[in-house]
Amino acid sequence: MSFKSFRKRRPDGGVPTDSFSDIAFLLIIFFIVTTSLKRVVGFETELPASKEAEKKTEEKTPTVTLKANQITFLEAEVSMEAFKEKLADMKLAERKDDAKVILMDATMETDYQNYYEVMAAISEAGGVVGIMTETK
Amino acid sequence: MKLRRRKKMGIAVPTTSMGDIAFLLIIFFMVCSNFAKESKIKFKPVDAEGLKAVENAKISVVIDEESSLFLDGQLVNDVPTFKLLMEQALANKATPKSRMVLFKCDRYASKRVFEPVLDAIASAGGIIVAVGEKRKSE
Numbered sequence: 660m661s662f663k664s665f666r667k668r669r670p671d672g673g674v675p676t677d678s679f680s681d682i683a684f685l686l687i688i689f690f691i692v693t694t695s696l697k698r699v700v701g702f703e704t705e706l707p708a709s710k711e712a713e714k715k716t717e718e719k720t721p722t723v724t725l726k727a728n729q730i731t732f733l734e735a736e737v738s739m740e741a742f743k744e745k746l747a748d749m750k751l752a753e754r755k756d757d758a759k760v761i762l763m764d765a766t767m768e769t770d771y772q773n774y775y776e777v778m779a780a781i782s783e784a785g786g787v788v789g790i791m792t793e794t795k
Numbered sequence: 796m797k798l799r800r801r802k803k804m805g806i807a808v809p810t811t812s813m814g815d816i817a818f819l820l821i822i823f824f825m826v827c828s829n830f831a832k833e834s835k836i837k838f839k840p841v842d843a844e845g846l847k848a849v850e851n852a853k854i855s856v857v858i859d860e861e862s863s864l865f866l867d868g869q870l871v872n873d874v875p876t877f878k879l880l881m882e883q884a885l886a887n888k889a890t891p892k893s894r895m896v897l898f899k900c901d902r903y904a905s906k907r908v909f910e911p912v913l914d915a916i917a918s919a920g921g922i923i924v925a926v927g928e929k930r931k932s933e
Contacts, residue, residue: 680810683817690821694828699897700846701926706917765906771858772841772902774909775927779843792914 702782706790720757720789721749723781725765725773743780752785764791833857833868838901842930849924852895854884856916860901862908874911881919888920896921 723742724731732742751759761781765774781788838859857865864871866884871877881896888894896916900909916923
C-alpha cells in the first residue's frame, strides 16, 4: 500500500477572480438603470425671510403682481417681454442688498408655471425675489 | 515523406482585463451620476427661457401633480412637519453649497400649495434652486 494517496493536497491560496467581471458588469447595469446623467437647469434664489403683506414694504419695494396670466409691474399691466425690458432698465445686478429685491404678489389661483417664469426673469436680471404671503 | 500536420490556431478572447475595464466603468458612473430618487414621483416640469446649469443639491423637495409634498423622495403630510424637517436638515450647515435645496414642482400646482413650501425653505435658511427645463425655441 502506498502512502502517497493519503497525502493531503495543499490549497493553492489564490483568490478566485473568474467571476469578477460578471459582478462588475452587473454593477454597471445597476448604475445605468438607477442614475440620470441629465444636467439640472434652473436658477438659484435666496428668498428673504417671509414678507407679510404690509403696506410699508410695498411703498418702497417694486412689486410685481400676478393674476393668472396677467402681470402687473409698477402699477401697469405688462407682457412678459415688457416686464423683462423694465427689469433690464432697472439694472438690478448693479444694485446692493435690499435695493435688488422685487416683491412678488400673486392670487391663490396663480399656477407655478407663471410664477416660475416671473421668478426666472427677476433672477436673470440679477434681482432677488421676495414673496408676499397673506396674513390670516 | 512525412508531412507535418498544421497546428490548429486556438481562438480565444482575452478576458483577463475585462474586470479592470468594468470596475473603471463603475467608478465613472459613481462619480458622474445622480441617483434617481424621485423616479416614481409624477409631475409636469415648468419651463422658461434663460435657465442655466445649476449645481446639484443634496436636499430635494418635490410637489407632484396631486399636490403631494416629498422631501428627498419621502412623502411629508403637512407643511409644519416639512418645516421642522427642513430646519433639522439645514442645522449646522454653514456654507451656501450645503444649504442649497432643489425645488421641483408641478406646473399646474396653485400658489396655495407651493408658496408655504417655498416660505418654509426660506425661513429654515435654505437657498432655493428652482429647477425647470429650458424652453425650446419655436
